[in-house]
Amino acid sequence: MQPLIVTAAIIRSQTGILLTRRPEGSRHAGMWEFPGGKLEPGESPEQCLRRELLEELDLPVEVGQVFEVVYHRYDWGAVLILAYECRALSRRIRNLEVAEHRWVPPKELPEYDILAADAPIVRKLTF
Ligand SMILES: Nc1nc2c([nH]c(=O)n2[C@@H]2O[C@H](COP(=O)(O)OP(=O)(O)OP(=O)(O)O)[C@@H](O)[C@H]2O)c(=O)[nH]1
Numbered sequence: 001m002q003p004l005i006v007t008a009a010i011i012r013s014q015t016g017i018l019l020t021r022r023p024e025g026s027r028h029a030g031m032w033e034f035p036g037g038k039l040e041p042g043e044s045p046e047q048c049l050r051r052e053l054l055e056e057l058d059l060p061v062e063v064g065q066v067f068e069v070v071y072h073r074y075d076w077g078a079v080l081i082l083a084y085e086c087r088a089l090s091r092r093i094r095n096l097e098v099a100e101h102r103w104v105p106p107k108e109l110p111e112y113d114i115l116a117a118d119a120p121i122v123r124k125l126t127f
Pocket residue numbers: 004006007008026027028033034035036037038039079081115116117118
């Protein structure tokens with residue numbers, strides 16, 4: 001099986017890095033993650049991130065450099081996560097498809113239940 005290709009946004013503000021919590025009824029419900037989602041056919045990672053951030057948070061973003069790439073096997077299958085530095089183009093966020101969102105100072109990231117695949121990203125952010 002090919003891994004699921006997933007994009008994730010690293011968005012920084014003066015108060016921290018943006019985390020979102022997965023809604024009830026989704027895989028890994030209640031866990032925290034970086035906003036983003038699965039790459040759709042024909043889409044570039046940048047297009048995917050812009051679409052997902054609008055769908056989930058009504059947040060327009062500018063997509064920058066790759067921050068980290070992670071391959072991880074869950075018991076249900078593998079993911080290839082492409083994490084990009086992104087810049088929020090609005091201050092307003094709406095929790096459209098997430099349970100909640102939070103701006104988390106890097107040193108507090110280890111206190112959150114973040115998806116296992118994101119561990120290398122969290123390490124790099126807290127380093
Ligand atoms: N968005 C996001 N997904 C992640 C991260 N880390 C991680 O393991 N994943 C996994 O990657 C997959 C992304 O799927 P998703 O359900 O968020 O994507 P989506 O919005 O396109 O899905 P849907 O439209 O089917 O609901 C999930 O299985 C999720 O568990 C992360 O930091 N951000």
